[in-house]
Amino acid sequence: MSSKTKAGVDRRALMAAGGAGALIASAAGRAMAAQTAPVATTKSGQIRGYDDKGIKVFKGVPYGQPTGGANRWLAAKPPVPWTSVRDCTAQGQKCPQNEGAPMVEEAVALGKEAMGEDCLNLDIWTPAVGPNSGKRPVMVWYHGGGFSSGSGGGLRYDGVNLCTKQDVVVVTVTHRLNVFGFLNLASLYGPAYADSPNVGILDCVAALRWVHDNIANFGGDPGNVTIFGESGGAGKVSTMMAMPSAKGLFHRAIAQSGAALRSGSMERTSQQAKAFVDALGVKSLAELQAVPQAKLIEVMNATRTPSGPVVDGKWLPRHPFDPDATPVSAEVPFLMGSNTTEVTFFADTPLDPIDDAKLKSELKRYTKVDDAAADQLIALYRKDYPGKANTYIYQLIASDWWMTDTMTVQAQRKAAAGGAPAYLYYFNKHTPNSVRDGKLGAPHSIEIAYAFDNLALAVPLTGPVTPAQQALADKTSGLWASFARTGKPTAKGVPAWPAYNAKTRPVMVIDDVCKVEDNRHAAARVMIAELKAKQGANAGAA
DSSP, X not given: OOHHHHHHHHHHHHHHHHHHHHHHHHHHHHHHHHHHSOEEEXXXXXXXXXXXXXXXXXXXXXXXXXXXXXXXXXXXXXOOOOSSOEEOBSOOOBOOOOOOOSSHHHHTTSOOOOBOSOOOEEEEEESOOBTTSOOEEEEEEEOOSTTTSOOTTOGGGOOHHHHHHHOOEEEEEEOXXXXXXXXXXXXXXXXXXXXXXXXXXXXXXXXXXXXXXXGGGBTEEEEEEEEEEETHHHHHHHHHTTOGGGBTTBSEEEEESOOOSOOEEHHHHHHHHHHHHHHHTOOSHHHHHHSOHHHHHHHHHHHTOOOOOEEOSSSSOSOSSSSSXXXXXXXXXXXXXXXXXXXXXXXXXXXXXXXXXXXXXXXHHHHOOOHHHHHHHHHHHHHHSTTOOHHHHHHHHHHIIIIIHHHHHHHHHHHHTOSSOEEEXXXXXXXXXXXXXXXXXXXXXXXXXXXXXOGGGOHHXXXXXXXXXXXXXXXXXXXXXXXXHHSSOOOTTOXXXXXXXXXXXXXXXXXXXXXXXXXXXXXXXXXXXXXXXXXXOSOOOO
């Protein structure tokens, strides 16, 4: 054998030996990590997580069985117990859906986990585990994306900073969405599918039931649970406030830029479900249960089948906040609000300069008001915001029309019901010039990074973290956490925040300098409410 060949053999032998050594070292490292990783006990079995800067993290924790096949469109079933320690260090599946978001800065922060029907899972962040590890406030997060997309695995939902700085336990929930969670098959397949219009929101309640039964072993207090969410997540919060099955499972509620004043009807959703099933071309329930996930999404898109909770007379006895606030959660304090330029989240919102004619035409397109009403609205906003450009005036009116009015109505109705207080905020911290030249203002979803104190995870939207931004994140996360702890939002550097009432209508303006404004923007608020009432919109309470 030549020396070259021998040398080649020797090199291969050395590489093989080195590879084996690396594998042995890697296996040893994993074994050591497993020994030191946090382990917690649930009613279904033990789970293993990991440590992140001293916070114990568990991901993909099942609160229900897989929902595919014969389990489709049925209420969640409890997890099947396991005997060995279950690894919970990776994100679980999210419900099949259309991915992406209208605003690219939002899209890059969405969860990248795999899609599937084993999607009933939650993520937990806690300072400590064990049966004697404390009784911290528990903050349970419901993601945005309407009732059709999103997951609990979004980048900005990381709970490490809230746990570390505010001494709370954070839980994020993933559940069924779109036609997987809200397809009314009751009239097609009988009483066994009576729950089908609402299984997605019943998943949200099932997650709360899991928290109630298990969170004490994660250092949390099952008697002090706050549900909070943004956009569609806020709609889930509002809906659960009207669900008797959720009563007692949570004790405070926060709705960020989203509400559920009204929910769907059984008659309408039955018609929509029949059209969807007809479009699939299936002839039996068994065929429907076997349709591939991707096909269900494809036909959902083609038929534009909507999704969302339904007033079914059982799980959701009535509309959550119409004509008044639900009495189910009368004793639950409620914090809610909106952002300055919510509509810059959407691609059809003008960001560049527009002239007076374009301002009026865009406003009429968006609000469906006539010339006189458009002129009056523009005049009111120009008076309240002197010197502001037409583009910004449009963004303000459209955002108030879409979101601020709705959140105000929800606060009014909660306050009018008596019982626990309502608190209303207006988030006014704009994006810096480094983000699209500052044209987004304070768009839909911007407050999430401040509430979670996760600015470093939101740089595409909020820009590089500045001391002023961090100071506001400290205040905002402090307000949210203090509300979760006591039912009253307080934070260092923030003035006293009075409960909403029909006389002074106080609003906390959240910005670098936080301040309370009474009867904020009153004339415009009243006009928008009256115009929407004439159109038969859900709002309209001046």
